Each structure stands twice: as C-alpha cells, then as structure tokens.
Amino acid sequence: MxxxxxxxxxxxxxxxxxxxxxxxxPYFGLGAAGSEVSARGTAVAQQCRFAGPIAKSQAPKRENVIGFGWICRARVHWSDGSVQWREVSGSQLTDADVGEEVAVVERQIDYSRGSDTRPQIYRADFEPNWxxxxxxxxxxxxxxxxxxxxxxxxxxxxxxxxxxxxx
CATH class of the missing domain: 4.10.860 (DNA Excision Repair, Uvrb; Chain A)
Structure with a gap:
C-alpha cells in the first residue's frame, strides 16, 4: 500500500x-508583457477547441502551441477596415465567446530577442501580470x-x- x-x-x-x-x-501570457500593440479591432469566434499540451496551430507561422487552452478560429474586423480570419490561441477567446464580439488587440511578440517577432491576438482588456x-x-x-x-x-x-x- x-x-x-x-x-x-x-x-x-x-x-x-x-x-x-x-x-x-502560458495562462498569464508573459510573452505579451511590454510588447507593442500594432492593431485594434473586434473578433467574433466561429469555432473553438480545447487543446494541449502541444497543439497544431494555424496562427501566422503555423507552429505548435505549447500548453493547455482554447484555440479559436475567429473573424477579426480591424480598426483600419480590413477583415481577416485568424486563429486565436492562449484562451484569449473561448467557446463562451462563439458568436460574440470581443474587443482585441494584436501585439508583436518577440520570441527570439529581436530576431523573430510574430503577431498574436489578445483580448483588449488582457494585461500580463508578472x-x-x-x-x-x-x-x-x-x-x-x-x-x-x-x-x-x-x-x-x-x-x-x-x-x-x-x-
């Protein structure tokens, strides 16, 4: 025993x-701390899935997402008038947001200290907390x-x- x-x-x-x-x-989104906001808009999630610990992503560079969380396919209406289909990971959108408008920002996340900056979508009211x-x-x-x-x-x-x- x-x-x-x-x-x-x-x-x-x-x-x-x-x-x-x-x-x-990953829940606290530390990669976003101090990052530059490059665009603002609203996102409407169309479908979401809970995935992890390593999940395939259709994000801009089609890499894997590490960690457990929601990944949603969303239609994003940017403030400049453009519209894009984007994948939003890190539980920034969840299945509760499907069909709802959510204010979002796009942040330029620096993954390799200056040599690899990638856009990632966060809720507009999300602030990383060190x-x-x-x-x-x-x-x-x-x-x-x-x-x-x-x-x-x-x-x-x-x-x-x-x-x-x-x-």
Missing part, C-alpha cells in the same frame, strides 16, 4: 511540476517537486528493501 501511495505521490508531483510550466505559465505568474508557477512547481521527491524517496526505499516508515 505504501508503494502505491509513493508511486501516486511521484506521479502527481511530476504532473504538477509540468502543469506549472505548460498550463500556469507577479501573479511568478507566484503561481513557483508555487505549483514547488508543490510538484516536493510531492515528486517524497514519492521518489518512498519508491527508492521500497526497492532498497527498507520500509518507507522505518527511517
């Missing part, structure tokens, strides 16, 4: 640690690391012939 508990602790710890990186960090992101990721990863270490300790003791309770 203790082996099962140790294995569950190890698995939960690893999952929490990875969730801190692949779920919590402090909340840091605290949330740190807390999630630390709890995950603690549980994984506890589980690993129990599993290693069990396989060395010692009982996890007999220390």
């Amino acid at each position: 203790r082996l099962v508990l140790a294995l569950c602790s190890l698995l939960l710890g690893v999952l929490l640690f990875l969730a801190g990186i692949f779920v919590v960090l 402090f909340l992101a840091g605290v949330s990721v740190l807390a999630t990863c630390l709890v995950g690391f603690f549980l994984a270490a506890l589980g690993f300790s129990g599993v290693s003791r069990r396989f060395k012939g010692k009982s996890p309770a007999a220390s």
Whole structure:
C-alpha cells in the first residue's frame, strides 16, 4: 500500500511540476508583457477547441502551441477596415465567446530577442501580470517537486528493501 501511495505521490508531483510550466505559465501570457500593440479591432469566434499540451496551430507561422487552452478560429474586423480570419490561441477567446464580439488587440511578440517577432491576438482588456505568474508557477512547481521527491524517496526505499516508515 505504501508503494502505491509513493508511486501516486511521484506521479502527481511530476504532473504538477509540468502543469506549472505548460498550463500556469502560458495562462498569464508573459510573452505579451511590454510588447507593442500594432492593431485594434473586434473578433467574433466561429469555432473553438480545447487543446494541449502541444497543439497544431494555424496562427501566422503555423507552429505548435505549447500548453493547455482554447484555440479559436475567429473573424477579426480591424480598426483600419480590413477583415481577416485568424486563429486565436492562449484562451484569449473561448467557446463562451462563439458568436460574440470581443474587443482585441494584436501585439508583436518577440520570441527570439529581436530576431523573430510574430503577431498574436489578445483580448483588449488582457494585461500580463508578472507577479501573479511568478507566484503561481513557483508555487505549483514547488508543490510538484516536493510531492515528486517524497514519492521518489518512498519508491527508492521500497526497492532498497527498507520500509518507507522505518527511517
């Protein structure tokens, strides 16, 4: 029974640690912090899907999106009068937004420190929060690391012939 508990602790710890990186960090959109707003408009989501941890994207460069979240295909009406079909990732639009007008901005996200800037759509009222992101990721990863270490300790003791309770 203790082996099962140790294995569950190890698995939960690893999952929490990875969730801190692949779920919590992307949720706060830290890539948008300090980025330039290049356009404003409204988006109407037509269809949305929940995907992750790695999902195919039809965004401008057709790369993969890392993390869990909503990816929506939306018709965007820009303030300059142009209209585009765009894919909006990072849960900036969700299935609750299908058919609704949502104010959006396009930000130029710098992925490689000046050498690779890509446009990405965010809700107009979305502001990345470094402090909340840091605290949330740190807390999630630390709890995950603690549980994984506890589980690993129990599993290693069990396989060395010692009982996890007999220390």
